Amino acid sequence: MSNQSDDADKTCTNRPEHVAPTGQQPPIMQPQQTARQEYQQVPPAQASAQPQPYPQFPQPAAPAAPYPNPAYPVQIQVPPYPYQPYQYQAVPPYPYQPYQYQAVPPQSYQPYPYPPQAAPPYQQAPPYPYPPQPMPQAQQPAWIPRHFLTYAQQVRRAVGREARLVLFYCVVMTAVALVAQMTIATVMILQGTPESEVFSDAFSNRISGAVSLIALVGCAIYLALMRSHDPLWRGLPHELRLELTGSGERAHRKMTPVVFLLAIMLILGASDVYTFILEPALDWLSGLFDFQPSTAMDSIDASMGTLAMVLYAGFFGPIMEELLFRGLVMPALAKYGKVFSIVTSAVLFGFFHTDLLQGTYAILVGLVLGYIAAEYGLVWSIALHITNNFVFSDLFSRLLTVMPENAQNIVGYGLYIAVGVGSLLYLVLRFRDIRGYMKANRSPQGTVAACWSSPWFLVFLGLSLLFAFVTGFTAV
Template identity: 30%
Template sequence: MTSKTNQEIRKDVSRFSGLCLLYTLAMSAVVTIYSIVTLLIFIYQHGGGDLQAAKEAASQFLANDGGMYLFAVPVGLLIFWLYRKKQLFSTDLRHKKRAITPKAFLILTSLLLLAQTFFNLFSQFFESFLNIFGLSIMSSVEAASADSTTWTMFLYSAIVGPISEELIFRVAGLRTFEKYGKVFAISFSSLLFGIFHGNLPQIIFATFVGFIFSYITLEYSVFWAIGLHIFNNLVLGDGLALLYSYLPGVLVGLVHVILLYGGSGLALYFLYSLRKEISVYIKTNKPERGSFRSAFMAVWFWLFTIFMIGNAIYMLFL
């Protein structure tokens, strides 16, 4: 690899990581402003008298509301739209004229279930480890897997969130990194996607599914990736939660285990049967030697990573 390419990789990774950090800070600012305005509204509704009751009511409302995220999304899209020189919604959306077959959909769905299984197993293992030190990760797990209980949270988690994340990480991210090879683009955009979630157990899950959505974007289109992302959140997330609410308690655990482990087993079977094709794909699209080393030398990547993981660790002590 030439020194020029080395510098370009560090520059692109630093710039995109820095923008991810900027988006995170912008989201925090929007959430803070939204929370303050909400509190003022509740204080007004309580006649300005009982401040404690107003605070509790506002806190309960904000715990299940997705409005703050709906306001934050346009800010993030604006940041990356400007970064991509206003091509985010035009030339960046190019796609192959290739449809996902029923078999491909089954494979991809099973991989999503495998990711969920990894998430559950990691959460259980890490919870046991943290309990030794008197800590718990369950609040982070619940935050990552909570069901939508309001229409605003449903709108964000099932539709707006998936669309915005695909546009940022699969469109802007992949287009930024694809000149260094598909494997590099898929790997690094997925890693940044995982770190962006700022939740220890969810980092692994999000990185895993990031690989799936990135591959779909490059080999099919971002519209298929958006569709599968919505399917994951809407059907495998809120949809299953709704289904479980109608089942007897004794059946919920049984159905969930059969679904997760059955889907995971199917995913492992597909991965094994397609191992040669996967190996050829990786060899054909591998980056130049030293590409990942150059990427991990990007200063803003580490600033973004330290900030997000540091915040995730801080949440354990709350």
């Protein structure tokens, strides 16, 4: 009953306002009012169907204006809209039944009957078969130094490394030369040569050139093994060709004929110091103690008659010495100063000769050769060394022996005076430039002191001086 009454109310309340009851005319709308249209929601089934054409209604005749006032529009009576209310149907209530919970009887828990087990007897663990070892320490990476070296320690280590290289170079040369000389003497004795002739000075001078060449081969093998990774050996012929034009890695300037002649003049000027200053001073000093000086130049002059000695002193000896001192030693010390590397290599070069006079002369020559190698390249220092040893020490000496005695004195002393005066004048005029070069390439403070406190450097100098004093003087 309640549902039917609700539907009846809906039929009454859902009627549009502009529809009058059956048999009655709709009320006249006021001017300010507008017709409110209500749209009925179309069911989905009808919305999907084809649209129905809108019904055509007859147009009513325009009624006479009840009011003659033109300010109000004419009211048009519209027939009632054929609207049929939707017939709602009552929906029966949903048959909802509440869920009936059922009580679950409690379960009785019974423990699993495990059989009783006896506890195992206590057993002592056997001793560990290996003794405890200390925990290994983590190794530091290779690029982290374990301890930092001071600058003086770095200089001492670098100088000591190069001094050790030169020292063992001398040891290898002496050992190989001794073995070669003993081998040649043994072969000569086995062939029937008298022992007095084999162990004479004339025989020693005759084979000294060949022995020196064999010793150079051993020294070359020693340098190749000790400094196999040195940059000197990588592309050496190509680098030497580049240095001829001043475009190599070691060359900073291009060599000119004027510079080459000036370098020759300075080297010959050093020979003036040897001839006119050092040799008279040594003779005077040896006369005070009743000793007779014996220099290495005397033995070289005595054996210059053989081709082997000419090849050794004029070509292969200068090449090996330049490779050692200006090719290996000087570049290794260049990072501590260019002037420092030139002077240190020259000092090592002088003491390498193990002779007082020749060693002092070699230091002066080494300064010129070191400057040329540092500025113009290694190839030019080799060329200057060969020119001095072969051209002036050998060929020029042979040329003087052919001349008469008066001509020898004039040419020899004239050349000595010319190169001596020229060298001295050049050094005086270029003193400011030389001083500026030394200031521009000087070493940090403490470099020289660290060099002269290097143990291997001092050991090499001490052994060289000892050998020079032992072999350089003989009792009168």
